[in-house]
Amino acid sequence: MINEAYETQQYLDGNDIVTSNLYRICYLIVCHYKEKGYKKIEIREALFDWGKQNNVFIKYNVNNIINRVFDTDKAVLLKVPTVKINKQDAIEIKKRFDDNKTRLVALAMLCFAKAHGTKDGEFYISSVGLGAWLNINRKTLRNKYINELIEYEFITEIEKPQNNMRWEKSYDTQSTQYRINFPIHNSGNATLVNNDVRILFSEVF
Numbered sequence: 001m002i003n004e005a006y007e008t009q010q011y012l013d014g015n016d017i018v019t020s021n022l023y024r025i026c027y028l029i030v031c032h033y034k035e036k037g038y039k040k041i042e043i044r045e046a047l048f049d050w051g052k053q054n055n056v057f058i059k060y061n062v063n064n065i066i067n068r069v070f071d072t073d074k075a076v077l078l079k080v081p082t083v084k085i086n087k088q089d090a091i092e093i094k095k096r097f098d099d100n101k102t103r104l105v106a107l108a109m110l111c112f113a114k115a116h117g118t119k120d121g122e123f124y125i126s127s128v129g130l131g132a133w134l135n136i137n138r139k140t141l142r143n144k145y146i147n148e149l150i151e152y153e154f155i156t157e158i159e160k161p162q163n164n165m166r167w168e169k170s171y172d173t174q175s176t177q178y179r180i181n182f183p184i185h186n187s188g189n190a191t192l193v194n195n196d197v198r199i200l201f202s203e204v205f
Contacts (some may be wrong), residue, residue, distance in 0.1 A: 001133040002115045002195050004077040008032045014054045021132035023060055030069045031077050040066050083111050086188025090204050096152040105145040106154050108134055108197045114186045121180035153181050
């Protein structure tokens with residue numbers, strides 16, 4: 001979720017494959033092969049070979065995904081600066097939450113905001129992608145943990161997703177826009193390594 005190049009390599013190696021996150025996985029794999037100079041037909045073959053090797057049935061229209069990466073989004077894998085967590089970040093989380101899993105979700109969203117958000121702490125994130133990253137059911141994540149983050153003013157929900165749109169038709173509309181409710185700075189002694197937010201959590205808390 002933070003370093004998409006590393007995330008994609010994990011999928012290519014057969015790791016962390018979650019069915020509910022399959023569209024995103026396919027999208028990122030297409031980006032990977034596009035950056036390597038593969039043609040569309042070569043990417044299609046590579047994606048289905050990957051599916052066979054990992055016993056993954058790809059239910060989506062693969063050509064639509066490839067065309068979206070090449071022609072509509074002109075997408076590239078995000079390689080972001082190192083994400084760091086400081087003492088104030090930990091204070092902001094601890095003063096609001098006691099439950100470790102709620103703290104984990106808060107930490108993950110804070111890391112995402114630092115990596116992909118604006119200077120005002122605003123960012124878009126998909127509950128499907130976030131749930132796959134944290135290994136938390138999407139509905140539980142949304143209805144319990146994210147709601148708690150909103151209720152205790154850790155984040156503000158700015159724009160809701162358009163749930164009438166299907167993933168394969170509109171990847172971005174499944175993301176919700178949030179804002180972190182305190183000033184954030186990418187500084188501190190704790191560093192997110194290889195997207196492993198649980199190891200980071202053990203360092204911070």
